[in-house]
Amino acid sequence: MMNITFPDGAVRQYETGVTALDIAKSISEGLARKVLAAKVNGEVVDATRPITTDATLQLLTWTDTDGKSTMWHSSAHLMAEALEALYPGVKLGIGPAIENGFYYDIDLGGRTITEEDLRKIEAKMVELSKQNSVYTRAEISKADALKYFTEKGDEYKLELINDLQDGTITFYTQGGFTDLCRGPHIPNTGFIKAIKLTNIAGAYWRGNEKNKMLTRIYGITFPNQKELDEYLALVEEAKKRDHRKLGKELELFTFSEKVGLGLPMWLPKGALLRERLQRFLQEAQIETGYLPVVTPHIGNKNLYVTSGHYEKYGKDSFQPIHTPEEGEEFMLKPMNCPHHCELYKASPKSYKDLPVRFAEFGTVYRYEQHGELHGLTRVRGFTQDDAHLFCRPDQVKEEFMKVIDLVLFVFESLGFKNYTAQVSLRDKEDRSKYIGSEENWELAEQAIIESAAEKGLPTVVEYGEAAFYGPKLDFMVKDALGRKWQLGTIQVDYNLPERFELEYIGADNARHRPVMIHRAPFGSLERFIAVLIEHCGGKFPLWLTPTQVKILPISDKTQEYAEKVAAALKKADIRAEIDDRSEKIGKKIREAELAKIPYMLVLGEKEATDNLVAVRRQAKGDLGAMTLEQFTALVNDEVVNRKPFE
Template sequence: MIKITFPDGAVREYAEGVTALDIAKSISEGLARKILAASVNGQVQDATKPIYHDASLKLLAWNDEGGKSTFWHSSAHLMAEAVESLFPGTKFWVGPPVDNGFYYDMDLGGKQITEDDLRKLESKMAELAKKNEVYVRKEVPKAEAVKYFQDKGDEYKLDLLQNLNDGEITFYTQGGFTDLCRGPHIPNTSFIKAIKLTNIAGAYWKGNEKNKMLTRIYGVTFPSQKELDEYLAMLEEAKKRDHRKLGKELSIYTMNDDIGAGLILWMPNGTVIIEELEKLAKETEQAGGYKRVVTPHIAKENLYHTSGHLPYYADSMFPPMEMDGEKYYLKAMNCPHHHKIFDAEPKSYRDMPYRLAEYGTCYRYEQSGELFGLMRVRCLHMNDAHIYCTKEQFAQEFKAVNDMYLKYFKIFGIDKYVMRLSLHDPEKLGQKYVNEPELWLETEELVRNVLKETGVPYVEVKGEGAFYGPKIDVQIWSAIGREFTLATNQVDFAQPRSFKLSFTNKDNEAETPLIIHRAPLGTHERFIGFLLEHYAGKFPVWLAPLQVKVLPISDKFMDYAQTVLQSLKNADIRCELDDRNEKIGKKIRDTELAKVPYMLVIGEKEMNENRISIRRQGKGDAGSKSLDEFIGEITAEIKSRKSE
């Protein structure tokens, strides 16, 4: 007999070789029907795998960590089985579970797969799932495994086998499909009740763009149709929030073939938001001791050799323009320009920290396939600043920048983000990262300490640093789930040297400063894209392109409406009058859809009593007030930059 310890601390005895599924059955049949996998001594494994020694056990169902991923992993195998039956001869690479489902990469031997094929595959999967096929695990010696895939002519699985040794190799078979797989898997296919294959995509073999492109099919499955329906409804909701859809509906921005891909045309509504954001940034930076500067959009080639950008990032800069035998580049970053301002006059320790800020326009030649609405563009306006400081000042300055982020995030009510400490990858020193191993470690530790002091949770990721130093990135997710860096706070120990920047210290010696690059509000493009989705288009009053719409009941009250409008204008409120010959219901509907925060309804009653009736977007009738009272309140709301 062996002792099994349950999560609640209870210990029960079972015969050797008992499976998690047996144990579940011994508790109740109903429980057994929900068990997808088991966590044995913290290791996720098949619920059907025998247990021979005392162990702690957690039975994993759909909502447990490890349950869902096992379910989706098994679903990937089920999909592969369906693909093999409909497209014989397909060779499979890997098919892991992901955040929202699973995929499988495959080589279809030149055949193409269409949307229609996905529907056929779904049917086939459903058919196979109903057969109640059991996932059978088998340990296989390496020689046998190699022979199996050699006979099949499957170079992909043979490649996987290269890195595996005897004792590590297992095959899983369900129905007629056998795959090299570490597992674990769900007990059988009947758990999979609802199937949706979502899209077909290309994916480079092993993620290397020099390799062959495989076909990747993404899918998602659920233990019931209801859950699939809910998931699809959620996707529909997310689409409504998509900044590309809202950006068009609310006339925020547009793009045009004659202008170029990734080049945003900000319409009047979008420009209002830009100007409000800049106002906020300027106030905040003024208070933070920054000085503002303005620099040109282009610079000569040599500047970017000095900065070190050209050898590293030439590919992502627009090609140079030649003039009088000199090459000019559109700037992809503002820092070199700022360094030249720092360097224009001698600096002493008394000038430090020296903080330069600019909403700088940058141009980056992003790959065509990378462009994405406002989130990934080729012309961007960065909330940029560079802080030149001494080593002693660094921690305090870096922390002040972090505090500035948090202050901004509070204003916008941003809470769904991840702070990422982005470090270098020692293997890529000299290629992707300046070759200063000790400086990297030293500054990474400085940044880590700042983060710890701030007490903000963060994750560390190797290989995400800038080429000139480590950084803190604020990661956010777009409505459709794509991850982006919203804001960034970076250390630079490379450029101060390459630009030979220095200040005179107390001992009258030349000393090299450290630089902090920071962009708490990221770029206008990405930030407004994010805000559109964050607010679902319903901007707080201070950001709303149109703050108040005046809605007269009929033409009879147009004169009074005009005086109301004029008073609002005099109070610097962004307002318009709906003077169309429409019924009030129609005017309200259109204004609601345009997501204007306040509507002032004006009719006979209001005119006679010299008042206005207020309707708040999304909330309906909000009673009546005197106009002065309303103006006082909305002005305070705007000034407070309240994010409701």
């Protein structure tokens, strides 16, 4: 007998060699029908693997992330089985589970696959899943493994096996399909009830562009049709909220081939929104002790030689600008830090001056790869809400706390309620690649961990993810559709103060090196606005939205009254527009609704006579008539409190 400890702490005794599935059955049949895999002593394994020692056990179902990925991994195998049936001789690369579903990289040997073929493969998968084939695990020697795939003629699997240690190799078989796989897998194919193959793409074997390009088929599966339908609806909704589409529809920004790719241009409505956002952060920053600075868009090449960026990124950047003077070279600034370092050096600093916080909405230019450009989220020219804090090592924590406060204030004001923080620290083993003293790193890493904890941030710590110049903390937000985006970032930097020989005079009258902290709550205005657009589906909070009110006179007869109302709103600092076309009120309302204008004022003779406005709220409908004062108060309340659109 052995002791099995459950997540709630309960301990029960079972026969040695019992499986997680057996244990589930002993609890209830219903539970057993839902168990996809099990976590035994923290390791995810097949629910059908015998347990031979005392262990902690967590039964994994569809509601667990590990349960989902086990199912998706098994689905990849199911797809491979279907592919072998439909395309004899197909060679298989790798087929893992991913965040939303799974993929398999395959070599079709000259054949191609179309969208219609995906439907065929899906049908085959459904057929195979209904056979309830059991996924069986087999430990196999390296020699036998090689023999199997040599006979099968699959060079990709052979390459994978060659990299594996003998004695650690396992095969999984379901139905007529056997694959090299570490597992784990779900008990049988019958768990896979709803299948959707989503798209086809090319992918290099092992992610290396020198290798052959394989066909990658993406798919997702669910334990029932309802969840698949919900997922597909979510994908549809995401398409509707695509910031590139909404940006065009709401006339926020545009691109021009003539201007150049990856260089967004802001249309009046977008520029207004952007400026409001900028002012909002600027005000918050000034309150927190930041000092606004302005630096030029270009810098002498030597600036970047000093910073080290020229050596590291020079070849892959916009190339230097040459002047009529021989030998002079300037570069478009790819970041603001070097300029700010030089600002720091403009005057000698005492320890009493620190921290110094230079803030600038700095537009920078980076030569991103062509294929990488994407809407506003990946561009070649963008504006960072940048600031650099120069402080003493003992001030790092306090500064971090303040920056976290600022970032959270920004998120809260814009309706991002769901966020996590990723703390990126040094590699635990290899510390050779990091610049800066052990002592300072330790201080900064602790400061980050502590300040995140003290602020109650949900945090993930990643070792080895720190930049060579310092540890960092990145904020990931989840938007209204549950998609994750990386926005704000706070990074400690030991490199640039060194390279620029930044100093301050300490209380001991000796020279010391300040610590530099880079931080950007938005990340960049472009990226942040893109995420904001998708988060709110184009329905911006009233305080940000370009047009707050659309005034809709019912006929020409009330045109004059409409203008009077417009003037009054303008005076009250409310952004309103009149729709004075000779269209029917129904049409004017429809268009204002589609343009996602928060408030509409329907003005007819009744309102003009009584000196009232009939208020309509976007997506909500008629709110009834009120006085202009009441309406202004309503709007101001929403603006001042930065309420979300709803």
